Amino acid sequence: MSKVGAAIVLVAIVAALLGPSLSRFDPSAQELARRLDGPSAAHWFGLDELGRDIFARVLAGARISLLVGFVVVSISSVVGTVLGSMAGYFGGAIDETISRVIDVLLAFPGLLLAIALVAVLGPSLTNVVLALSLIGWVGYARLVRGQVLRAREFEFVQAARALGAATPRILAQHIIPTALPAVTVQATLGMGGAILAEAALSFLGLGVQPPTPSWGTMLNGGRTHLLDAPHLTIFPGLAIAFLVLGFNFLGDGLRDALDPVTRRRT
Numbered sequence: 001m002s003k004v005g006a007a008i009v010l011v012a013i014v015a016a017l018l019g020p021s022l023s024r025f026d027p028s029a030q031e032l033a034r035r036l037d038g039p040s041a042a043h044w045f046g047l048d049e050l051g052r053d054i055f056a057r058v059l060a061g062a063r064i065s066l067l068v069g070f071v072v073v074s075i076s077s078v079v080g081t082v083l084g085s086m087a088g089y090f091g092g093a094i095d096e097t098i099s100r101v102i103d104v105l106l107a108f109p110g111l112l113l114a115i116a117l118v119a120v121l122g123p124s125l126t127n128v129v130l131a132l133s134l135i136g137w138v139g140y141a142r143l144v145r146g147q148v149l150r151a152r153e154f155e156f157v158q159a160a161r162a163l164g165a166a167t168p169r170i171l172a173q174h175i176i177p178t179a180l181p182a183v184t185v186q187a188t189l190g191m192g193g194a195i196l197a198e199a200a201l202s203f204l205g206l207g208v209q210p211p212t213p214s215w216g217t218m219l220n221g222g223r224t225h226l227l228d229a230p231h232l233t234i235f236p237g238l239a240i241a242f243l244v245l246g247f248n249f250l251g252d253g254l255r256d257a258l259d260p261v262t263r264r265r266t
Contacts, residue, residue, distance in 0.1 A: 002253020008246025016066050019059035027056040027213045036229040046231040049221055054231065058239050060213040065243065068129055069194040073187045075133040080140025081183060085171055087141065088148025099145075102138045110135050111197055118206040128207045132197055136190065143186055147179035154178075181258040189251035192244035199240050215240050 015022065025043070031051035039046045045054035087098040105113070117131035151157060157174050201207035202216025210217060215236040222232025 002250055002257070005246045005249025005251075005253060008242055009250055012062055012066065012243050012246065015059050016062040019056070019063065023053065023056040023059055025053035025056045027052060027060040028211050029053070036225060036232075038229070038231055045235045046229070048218070048232050049225060049229075054218070054235055057213040057218060058215070058235055061215040061218065061236065062239065062243075064125070064208055064212070064214050065195045065198060065240075068125070068132070068198040069191040069247075071129050072132040072136055072194040072198075073190045075129075076136030076190065077140050077183055077187050079133070080137035080142075081144050081176065081179070083137065084141035084144030085148050085176055085179070088145040089152055089167070089171060089175060095145075098141065102142055105135060105138045108135075111200060114197060114201060115204065115206060118201060123201075123206045123209060125208050125212075128198055128201050131201075132194055136194070139190070140183060140186060143182055144176075144179045147182055148175055151175045151178040185251055185255045185258060188247055188254055192247035192251075195240065195244055195247070 029052060031047060033051070034047055035049055035051040037043065037047045037051075043053050043055065045058060048054055048057070083098050087095040113135050114128075114131040117134060118127050121127040121130065152175060154174075157170060160170050160174055198207055199214070199216035199219070202214040203220045204216075205220065207216055208214035218236040219233050222229070222236070225232050
């Protein structure tokens with residue numbers, strides 16, 4: 001399944017990078033006389049309610065989804081790794097403070113908290129990334145904290161501490177690397193969650209604003225035409241489903257490859 005997931009993700013990345021060259025239509029160009037036309041040889045995915053080519057818009061929307069997923073996961077994983085390693089290594093008041101913040105944030109549904117933050121900050125791509133990052137780091141912090149609590153008792157870590165190595169050196173060279181495989185798997189799976197969250201916020205009108213193509217806004221625009229023009233929602237919906245499925249398959253494959261217990265069983 002990991003190969004299937006990697007293939008899906010690779011196809012999505014290529015489509016996002018080469019989108020303009022893969023379609024001869026402008027994602028924002030309108031043909032009002034042919035609005036809601038179904039799939040054809042010229043327009044593979046049909047036209048939307050304003051006569052825009054859906055295939056070109058799906059390709060353009062892939063850029064938004066992958067960009068949001070990559071930036072959110074990057075920020076969340078870095079912040080979560082730093083805070084989680086501090087909590088696990090130092091313990092005491094630092095661990096208590098960070099753990100209580102994590103507990104408070106986990107007490108709220110993540111998407112609901114993101115909706116509230118974006119509603120306060122205003123709908124935009126930047127605010128979507130900020131909101132998702134503010135709630136996304138807690139999972140990484142909790143994961144890394146558990147890994148560090150185990151790793152700080154390793155003999156080579158205690159030996160480095162006995163030799164007088166500085167705390168930042170111990171964390172950077174000895175402890176954090178032991179948590180990187182788990183963080184990598186979490187980040188891969190988190191890409192799918194970030195893409196779904198961005199699509200949900202855009203569907204609600206709190207994410208990317210028109211006329212910028214986004215899979216969530218395309219779903220929102222097509223929901224009033226589910227019966228007479230279902231292709232408006234079918235193709236962006238399939239794009240979201242396949243990309244999220246690809247990242248989930250890839251994450252499961254990485255987890256099996258990086259887990260020594262699983263490797264021994266196979």
